[in-house]
Amino acid sequence: xxxxxxxxxxxxxxxPHPARLxxxxxxxxxxxxxxxxxxxxxxxxxxxxxxxxxxxxxxxxAGKAPRQLDDLANRIRTADGxxxxxxxxxxxxxxxxAHLLNHFGSSLFAYKPSAIVTYSAGxxxxxxxxxxxxxxxxxxxxxxxxxMVHVPKAxxxxxxxxxxxxxxxxxxxxxxxxRTFSQLFWWAEAAAxxxxxxxxxxxxxxxxxxxxxxAP
Ligand SMILES: Cc1cc2nc3c(=O)[nH]c(=O)nc-3n(C[C@H](O)[C@H](O)[C@H](O)COP(=O)(O)O)c2cc1C
Numbered sequence: 001x002x003x004x005x006x007x008x009x010x011x012x013x014x015x016p017h018p019a020r021l022x023x024x025x026x027x028x029x030x031x032x033x034x035x036x037x038x039x040x041x042x043x044x045x046x047x048x049x050x051x052x053x054x055x056x057x058x059x060x061x062a063g064k065a066p067r068q069l070d071d072l073a074n075r076i077r078t079a080d081g082x083x084x085x086x087x088x089x090x091x092x093x094x095x096x097x098a099h100l101l102n103h104f105g106s107s108l109f110a111y112k113p114s115a116i117v118t119y120s121a122g123x124x125x126x127x128x129x130x131x132x133x134x135x136x137x138x139x140x141x142x143x144x145x146x147x148m149v150h151v152p153k154a155x156x157x158x159x160x161x162x163x164x165x166x167x168x169x170x171x172x173x174x175x176x177x178x179r180t181f182s183q184l185f186w187w188a189e190a191a192a193x194x195x196x197x198x199x200x201x202x203x204x205x206x207x208x209x210x211x212x213x214x215a216p
Contacts, residue, residue, distance in 0.1 A: 001037075001038045001039060001080050001081075001185065001188055001189065001192075002038075002039045002040075002078065002079050002080050003033060003038050003039065003040045003041075003079060003080060003081050003082065003083060003184070003188070004040070004041055004042075004043055004075060004076065004079040004081075004082050004083070005026050005029050005030060005033075005040055005041070005042040005043065005082075005083040005085060006042075006043050006082060006083070006084050006085060006097060006100065006101070007020075007022050007023065007026045007042055007043065007044045007045065007085050007097075008022055008045075008084065008085050008086035008087060008093070008094035008096055008097030009021070009022035009023070009045070009087055009094060009096055009097075010045040010046050010096040011096075019160065021087065021119060021120075021121060021154045021155055022085055022086075022087055022094075022119065023044075023160070024154065024158040024159065024160050024161070024162050025085050025117060025119045025151055025154055025158065025162075026042050026085045026162070027158070027160075027161055027162025028151075028158050028162040028163075028164075028173075028177070029083050029085060029117055029149075029162075029177065029181075030042060030162060031162050031163070032174065032177040032178060032181055033083070033181065035174075036178070036181060036182075036185065038181075038185065040083075041075065043072065043075070043100075045096050045097070045099075045100045048068050048069075048072060048100065049066065049068050050069070050099070050100070050103060051066060051069070054099075054102075054103075056102065056103045056104065056105070057069045057070070057072075057073050057103050057104050057105070058104070058105040069103060072103075072104070073104055073108060076104055076108040076109060077108045079112065080112060080188040080189075080191070080192050081112050081113045081114060081115070081142070081184050081185075081187070081188035081191075082109065082112065082113075082114040082115070082142050083114070083115045083117055083181075083184070084097065084114055084115065084116055084117065084133060084137065084144075085097075085117045085118075085119070086116075086117070086118050086119075086126060086129050086130075086133060087118070087119060087120060087126055087129070088118060088120055088124070088126040088127075088128055088129035089129070091128040091129065092128070092129055092132055093129045093130075093132055093133045093136060094129070098136065101136075101140060106139070106140050106141040107141070109140045109141045109142040110140075110141030110142070110202065111141065111191055111194075111195070111202050112141075112142050112187075112188065112191050113142060113143055113144070113145055113183075113184055113187035113188055113191065114137045114142040114143065114144050114145070114184075115144065115145055115147075115148070115149070115180050115181060115183070115184040116130050116133050116134065116137070116144050116148045116149070116180075117148070117149040117150075117151075117180070118130045118133070118148070118149070118150050118151070119150070119151040119152075119154040120151070120152055120153070120154065121153065121154065121155060122152065122153065123152045123153065124150075124152060125150030125151050125152035126150055126151075127150045130148050130150060143187075145180060145183035145184050145187055146183065147179045147180040147183050148180060149176060149177055149180050157173070
Protein backbone atom coordinates (compact mmCIF):
# COMPACT_ATOMS: atom_id res chain seq x y z
CA UNK A 1 0.00 0.00 0.00
CA UNK A 2 1.34 3.32 -1.14
CA UNK A 3 -0.13 6.48 0.38
CA UNK A 4 0.51 10.17 -0.23
CA UNK A 5 0.29 12.61 2.66
CA UNK A 6 -0.49 16.14 1.47
CA UNK A 7 0.73 18.83 3.85
CA UNK A 8 -1.66 21.78 3.62
CA UNK A 9 0.57 24.68 4.65
CA UNK A 10 3.03 26.82 2.76
CA UNK A 11 3.26 29.49 5.41
CA UNK A 12 6.57 31.34 5.81
CA UNK A 13 8.08 29.82 8.94
CA UNK A 14 11.56 31.27 8.74
CA UNK A 15 12.50 32.68 12.17
CA PRO A 16 11.12 34.66 13.90
CA HIS A 17 7.88 33.28 12.40
CA PRO A 18 6.52 30.24 14.21
CA ALA A 19 7.15 26.79 12.73
CA ARG A 20 4.43 25.33 10.55
CA LEU A 21 2.21 23.31 12.86
CA UNK A 22 1.13 21.15 9.96
CA UNK A 23 4.62 19.70 9.59
CA UNK A 24 4.38 17.96 12.95
CA UNK A 25 0.85 16.74 12.29
CA UNK A 26 1.95 15.29 8.93
CA UNK A 27 4.86 13.58 10.71
CA UNK A 28 2.46 12.17 13.30
CA UNK A 29 0.41 10.74 10.43
CA UNK A 30 3.56 9.28 8.87
CA UNK A 31 4.42 7.60 12.17
CA UNK A 32 1.04 5.88 12.39
CA UNK A 33 1.15 4.81 8.72
CA UNK A 34 4.65 3.46 9.29
CA UNK A 35 3.49 1.57 12.39
CA UNK A 36 0.77 -0.02 10.26
CA UNK A 37 3.31 -1.06 7.60
CA UNK A 38 2.01 1.28 4.88
CA UNK A 39 4.42 2.95 2.45
CA UNK A 40 3.98 6.70 2.46
CA UNK A 41 5.48 9.92 1.15
CA UNK A 42 4.71 13.48 2.11
CA UNK A 43 4.01 16.18 -0.45
CA UNK A 44 5.06 19.61 0.82
CA UNK A 45 3.69 22.53 -1.23
CA UNK A 46 6.84 24.51 -0.43
CA UNK A 47 8.84 21.98 -2.42
CA UNK A 48 6.70 22.21 -5.55
CA UNK A 49 7.17 25.05 -8.03
CA UNK A 50 3.69 25.71 -9.30
CA UNK A 51 3.30 27.53 -12.61
CA UNK A 52 2.42 31.20 -12.33
CA UNK A 53 -0.02 32.35 -13.61
CA UNK A 54 -2.14 29.34 -12.69
CA UNK A 55 -2.00 26.57 -15.24
CA UNK A 56 -3.07 23.10 -14.17
CA UNK A 57 -1.17 19.99 -15.19
CA UNK A 58 -3.94 18.83 -17.50
CA UNK A 59 -3.82 22.13 -19.48
CA UNK A 60 -0.31 21.42 -20.75
CA UNK A 61 0.19 19.46 -23.95
CA ALA A 62 1.50 15.92 -23.37
CA GLY A 63 5.14 16.05 -22.33
CA LYS A 64 5.15 19.84 -21.96
CA ALA A 65 4.28 20.20 -18.27
CA PRO A 66 7.02 21.36 -15.86
CA ARG A 67 8.92 18.35 -14.55
CA GLN A 68 7.84 18.82 -10.92
CA LEU A 69 4.20 18.93 -11.94
CA ASP A 70 4.61 15.79 -14.04
CA ASP A 71 6.38 14.01 -11.20
CA LEU A 72 3.65 14.83 -8.74
CA ALA A 73 0.96 13.80 -11.23
CA ASN A 74 2.67 10.41 -11.47
CA ARG A 75 2.87 10.08 -7.71
CA ILE A 76 -0.83 10.89 -7.43
CA ARG A 77 -1.67 8.43 -10.21
CA THR A 78 0.23 5.55 -8.63
CA ALA A 79 -0.87 6.15 -5.01
CA ASP A 80 -3.50 3.88 -3.47
CA GLY A 81 -4.94 6.63 -1.27
CA UNK A 82 -4.33 10.03 0.28
CA UNK A 83 -4.05 11.67 3.68
CA UNK A 84 -5.03 15.34 3.47
CA UNK A 85 -3.57 17.38 6.34
CA UNK A 86 -5.08 20.85 6.60
CA UNK A 87 -5.23 23.81 8.96
CA UNK A 88 -8.33 25.98 9.02
CA UNK A 89 -8.42 29.34 7.22
CA UNK A 90 -11.63 31.30 7.80
CA UNK A 91 -13.47 28.10 8.68
CA UNK A 92 -12.44 26.56 5.37
CA UNK A 93 -9.75 24.20 4.17
CA UNK A 94 -6.24 25.45 3.60
CA UNK A 95 -6.05 27.61 0.45
CA UNK A 96 -2.53 26.24 -0.12
CA UNK A 97 -3.86 22.67 -0.20
CA ALA A 98 -6.81 23.55 -2.43
CA HIS A 99 -4.50 25.42 -4.81
CA LEU A 100 -2.05 22.53 -5.03
CA LEU A 101 -4.79 19.94 -5.59
CA ASN A 102 -6.49 22.15 -8.19
CA HIS A 103 -3.49 21.61 -10.46
CA PHE A 104 -4.44 17.98 -11.07
CA GLY A 105 -7.35 16.35 -12.82
CA SER A 106 -9.80 14.29 -10.84
CA SER A 107 -8.99 11.23 -12.96
CA LEU A 108 -5.63 10.96 -11.13
CA PHE A 109 -7.34 10.70 -7.73
CA ALA A 110 -10.53 8.92 -8.75
CA TYR A 111 -11.66 5.59 -7.33
CA LYS A 112 -9.33 5.85 -4.35
CA PRO A 113 -10.02 6.88 -0.76
CA SER A 114 -8.74 9.82 1.26
CA ALA A 115 -8.47 10.57 4.97
CA ILE A 116 -9.11 14.04 6.36
CA VAL A 117 -6.75 15.24 9.09
CA THR A 118 -7.19 18.81 10.36
CA TYR A 119 -5.48 20.75 13.12
CA SER A 120 -5.42 24.15 14.75
CA ALA A 121 -3.51 26.22 17.23
CA GLY A 122 -6.83 26.82 19.00
CA UNK A 123 -9.50 24.60 20.42
CA UNK A 124 -11.58 23.48 17.39
CA UNK A 125 -8.95 21.36 15.66
CA UNK A 126 -9.92 22.57 12.20
CA UNK A 127 -13.27 20.76 12.38
CA UNK A 128 -15.00 23.40 10.27
CA UNK A 129 -12.39 23.08 7.54
CA UNK A 130 -12.98 19.32 7.57
CA UNK A 131 -16.65 19.79 6.72
CA UNK A 132 -15.98 21.45 3.40
CA UNK A 133 -13.01 19.20 2.68
CA UNK A 134 -15.53 16.36 2.29
CA UNK A 135 -17.19 18.21 -0.56
CA UNK A 136 -13.90 19.15 -2.19
CA UNK A 137 -12.39 15.67 -1.98
CA UNK A 138 -15.58 14.01 -3.19
CA UNK A 139 -15.56 16.21 -6.29
CA UNK A 140 -11.91 15.34 -6.79
CA UNK A 141 -12.91 11.68 -6.83
CA UNK A 142 -10.94 10.47 -3.79
CA UNK A 143 -13.82 9.79 -1.45
CA UNK A 144 -13.11 10.68 2.19
CA UNK A 145 -13.60 7.89 4.70
CA UNK A 146 -16.15 8.61 7.40
CA UNK A 147 -13.79 8.87 10.39
CA MET A 148 -11.68 12.01 10.59
CA VAL A 149 -8.82 13.29 12.76
CA HIS A 150 -8.95 16.75 14.32
CA VAL A 151 -6.08 17.97 16.47
CA PRO A 152 -6.80 21.04 18.63
CA LYS A 153 -3.83 22.95 20.02
CA ALA A 154 -1.46 20.84 17.95
CA UNK A 155 1.52 22.66 19.44
CA UNK A 156 0.57 21.18 22.84
CA UNK A 157 0.16 17.64 21.51
CA UNK A 158 3.02 16.88 19.11
CA UNK A 159 6.72 17.54 19.05
CA UNK A 160 8.29 18.89 15.90
CA UNK A 161 9.23 15.31 14.88
CA UNK A 162 5.61 14.13 15.14
CA UNK A 163 6.10 12.30 18.45
CA UNK A 164 3.74 12.99 21.31
CA UNK A 165 4.72 15.55 23.91
CA UNK A 166 5.21 14.32 27.44
CA UNK A 167 1.99 13.82 29.34
CA UNK A 168 -0.12 12.99 26.27
CA UNK A 169 -1.97 9.68 26.27
CA UNK A 170 -0.25 7.63 23.54
CA UNK A 171 -2.89 4.88 23.47
CA UNK A 172 -5.70 7.33 22.97
CA UNK A 173 -3.93 9.35 20.28
CA UNK A 174 -2.76 6.23 18.42
CA UNK A 175 -6.24 4.75 18.60
CA UNK A 176 -7.73 8.00 17.37
CA UNK A 177 -5.47 8.15 14.29
CA UNK A 178 -5.73 4.41 13.67
CA ARG A 179 -9.52 4.51 13.55
CA THR A 180 -9.37 6.80 10.52
CA PHE A 181 -6.37 5.11 8.95
CA SER A 182 -7.83 1.62 9.30
CA GLN A 183 -10.83 2.84 7.29
CA LEU A 184 -8.42 4.29 4.73
CA PHE A 185 -6.55 0.98 4.44
CA TRP A 186 -9.80 -0.98 4.06
CA TRP A 187 -11.05 1.17 1.21
CA ALA A 188 -7.63 1.48 -0.42
CA GLU A 189 -7.23 -2.30 -0.48
CA ALA A 190 -10.76 -2.78 -1.78
CA ALA A 191 -10.24 -0.24 -4.56
CA ALA A 192 -6.85 -1.71 -5.49
CA UNK A 193 -8.38 -5.19 -5.71
CA UNK A 194 -11.17 -3.89 -7.92
CA UNK A 195 -8.68 -2.15 -10.20
CA UNK A 196 -6.57 -5.30 -10.44
CA UNK A 197 -9.57 -7.51 -11.15
CA UNK A 198 -10.73 -5.17 -13.90
CA UNK A 199 -14.18 -6.67 -13.43
CA UNK A 200 -15.93 -3.39 -14.02
CA UNK A 201 -14.39 -0.62 -16.04
CA UNK A 202 -14.22 2.67 -14.17
CA UNK A 203 -16.50 5.19 -15.88
CA UNK A 204 -14.42 7.85 -17.61
CA UNK A 205 -13.86 11.31 -16.20
CA UNK A 206 -15.51 14.38 -17.72
CA UNK A 207 -12.57 15.64 -19.67
CA UNK A 208 -13.49 17.93 -22.52
CA UNK A 209 -16.97 19.34 -22.64
CA UNK A 210 -18.45 20.84 -19.46
CA UNK A 211 -21.93 20.20 -20.87
CA UNK A 212 -21.30 16.50 -20.15
CA UNK A 213 -22.27 17.39 -16.59
CA UNK A 214 -25.63 18.84 -17.58
CA ALA A 215 -28.87 17.19 -16.59
CA PRO A 216 -30.81 16.00 -19.65
C1 LIG B 1 -6.09 34.15 6.95
C2 LIG B 1 -6.12 33.21 8.11
C3 LIG B 1 -7.31 32.67 8.55
C4 LIG B 1 -7.35 31.79 9.65
N1 LIG B 1 -8.54 31.25 10.03
C5 LIG B 1 -8.58 30.36 11.04
C6 LIG B 1 -9.82 29.75 11.40
O1 LIG B 1 -10.86 30.00 10.83
N2 LIG B 1 -9.80 28.85 12.43
C7 LIG B 1 -8.65 28.51 13.08
O2 LIG B 1 -8.70 27.68 13.98
N3 LIG B 1 -7.45 29.08 12.76
C8 LIG B 1 -7.41 29.99 11.75
N4 LIG B 1 -6.21 30.55 11.37
C9 LIG B 1 -4.99 30.14 12.07
C10 LIG B 1 -4.23 29.05 11.31
O3 LIG B 1 -5.02 27.91 11.14
C11 LIG B 1 -2.97 28.74 12.09
O4 LIG B 1 -2.11 29.83 11.89
C12 LIG B 1 -2.28 27.47 11.72
O5 LIG B 1 -1.22 27.29 12.62
C13 LIG B 1 -1.75 27.48 10.30
O6 LIG B 1 -1.14 26.26 10.02
P1 LIG B 1 0.46 26.12 9.92
O7 LIG B 1 1.03 26.56 11.26
O8 LIG B 1 0.70 24.68 9.65
O9 LIG B 1 0.91 27.01 8.81
C14 LIG B 1 -6.15 31.44 10.31
C15 LIG B 1 -4.94 31.99 9.85
C16 LIG B 1 -4.91 32.85 8.77
C17 LIG B 1 -3.60 33.42 8.30
